[in-house]
């Protein structure tokens with residue numbers, strides 16, 4: 001396969017650029033992870049699934065990907081949650097962390113190489129804060145440490161927010177009036193009564209949220225990362241602050257490509273608990289939707305477009321996915337004449353080429369899916385006309401599973417193994433038919449139907465199908 005160049009939109013430059021990693025063949029990827037104070041909602045998973053598509057496609061292109069995702073297990077929300085439940089911060093956050101890992105497995109998100117917890121990297125954060133203090137990029141006020149934004153003239157280069165606009169818009173927390181400048185942000189927060197705290201050279205306290213991502217990304221991936229990903233709501237202030245503190249500390253570019261995923265809305269509105277349109281992954285599963293259909297829906301809107309989640313769209317996703325699995329089912333269960341054709345080989349290769357080219361164009365997923373459905377249309381017609389041969393079917397099936405390394409929406413196998421009892425009934429019916437005992441054959445057929453199995457008698461023998469998934 002010839003080498004494919006991936007083009008990606010880079011928020012920093014505001015342009016679609018050719019992606020070239022720092023080290024040949026290796027991609028260092030950091031994705032902002034969950035704050036473990038609740039079950040993750042479908043808006044969170046929209047970002048994670050889009051990032052997963054990026055990661056899987058990089059691997060498909062042959063890159064080795066080193067992936068880090070942080071777990072925020074100390075912040076205002078986790079502290080509040082633990083206090084309300086009357087448990088320790090650790091007990092509280094571990095419960096939601098466990099749920100998060102169950103959810104990402106349900107959605108087949110490729111696991112990261114590292115999931116560092118903030119609370120286990122406090123010394124790494126302190127080291128950077130000390131460095132920033134020494135270089136004059138930070139200052140201590142009443143036990144808290146703040147980053148001095150006026151010391152970093154490039155501040156705003158990611159979000160394109162000008163410093164003067166910033167001054168007017170910043171919301172100042174009551175305990176942060178001691179800052180030199182309202183724009184400055186906390187690197188370290190002085191201990192408050194009844195809150196968890198850690199010792200540090202600047203006094204007891206806890207880290208701010210932004211420093212966590214700088215410390216943990218640089219620890220596992222080095223001072224310059226290839227790709228840093230997150231939702232668009234992270235651009236400002238979170239990622240802008242990460243750039244400021246990291247680059248002020250190392251004097252090197254922090255991230256080469258910034259990848260941001262647009263919002264998910266529900267029925268055209270912002271998702272919120274008060275509107276009653278708020279869904280976790282678990283809510284949708286409880287309603288009976290399949291994880292693969294949910295993943296399919298989250299995956300198939302381009303990551304730079306707002307995804308409008310509706311139940312109608314989820315039903316459509318279920319239907320589209322079924323078209324693919326029905327096609328696979330035919331490929332695996334029909335009896336095809338021996339041989340292979342040049343036309344099929346060309347059609348299948350064209351599908352692979354078009355799929356790859358579309359994804360390489362800033363992850364154009366619609367183009368990628370169009371290539372697959374084009375193959376399915378052609379393949380179904382060829383089957384009806386009896387033109388598809390055994391080798392062709394095998395080749396088409398292999399391609400779909402190969403492309404599924406990127407999509408991860410297909411079931412492990414389309415043809416299930418039936419329980420032994422059912423297999424025996426199918427065999428008994430065949431024997432009854434052979435001796436022309438149609439009454440027995442029909443009785444067995446009805447019995448199987450009651451158990452959700454449909455039989456189809458074809459020229460090539462009897463095939464079975466499950467009525468529902």
Ligand SMILES: [Zn+2]
Pocket residue numbers: 031032033213238
């Ligand atoms: Zn982050």
